Amino acid sequence: MRQEELRGRFVYDADCGICTKGSLAFTRHWSNADYGIVSHQSLGAQGCAELGFTPSEAQQAAYWVSPGRAPVRGHAAVAAALKACGGWRWVLGGIIDAPVIRSASRAVYGFVAANRHRLPGPDACVVPSASPIASPTSEP
Numbered sequence: 001m002r003q004e005e006l007r008g009r010f011v012y013d014a015d016c017g018i019c020t021k022g023s024l025a026f027t028r029h030w031s032n033a034d035y036g037i038v039s040h041q042s043l044g045a046q047g048c049a050e051l052g053f054t055p056s057e058a059q060q061a062a063y064w065v066s067p068g069r070a071p072v073r074g075h076a077a078v079a080a081a082l083k084a085c086g087g088w089r090w091v092l093g094g095i096i097d098a099p100v101i102r103s104a105s106r107a108v109y110g111f112v113a114a115n116r117h118r119l120p121g122p123d124a125c126v127v128p129s130a131s132p133i134a135s136p137t138s139e140p
Contacts, residue, residue: 009032011051011063011071014039018116019062022078029085046115061113073108075102 010026012019023037030037040048040058048055052071053063064077072080075096096105112119 007066008080008084009035009051009065010037010077011040011043011048011053011058011065012037013019013061013062014041014117018119023062026081026085029087029089035081035084061109074113075105078109079105 010023012023014020018098020039027037040055040063043051043055045055051065053073056064057073061074062077063071063073064080065071066080071077074095079093079097079140082089082096084090085093089130095101
């Protein structure tokens with residue numbers, strides 16, 4: 001299936017092992033090929049711009065892009081990708097983005113993203129320092 005025909009796409013930072021591993025986990029749980037993952041590096045500046053964000057913004061937070069909708073970032077992108085997985089992951093995605101939980105989800109995502117280069121292990125991020133995550137520009 002061509003990229004423009006996808007129902008949703010998760011855009012991540014390939015320089016971050018945690019981001020890459022998490023993105024690949026989504027593909028194992030999507031029940032069909034209607035969804036895809038792509039690194040912002042492979043999109044380049046023009047590809048990112050066509051989707052509604054800059055490479056710098058995509059280095060700070062993951063994005064979920066659906067045709068005809070504004071891209072969402074950070075915790076909302078993770079929630080959308082989980083919902084695309086279906087089953088209990090759909091429920092988890094709904095919880096992450098529920099109005100009563102959303103502020104906490106945004107804060108946790110922001111903290112992890114800002115400190116991902118400090119996390120231990122073989123999947124640590126190679127980004128030397130991360131800037132704070134701004135609030136998403138649009139909510140799903």
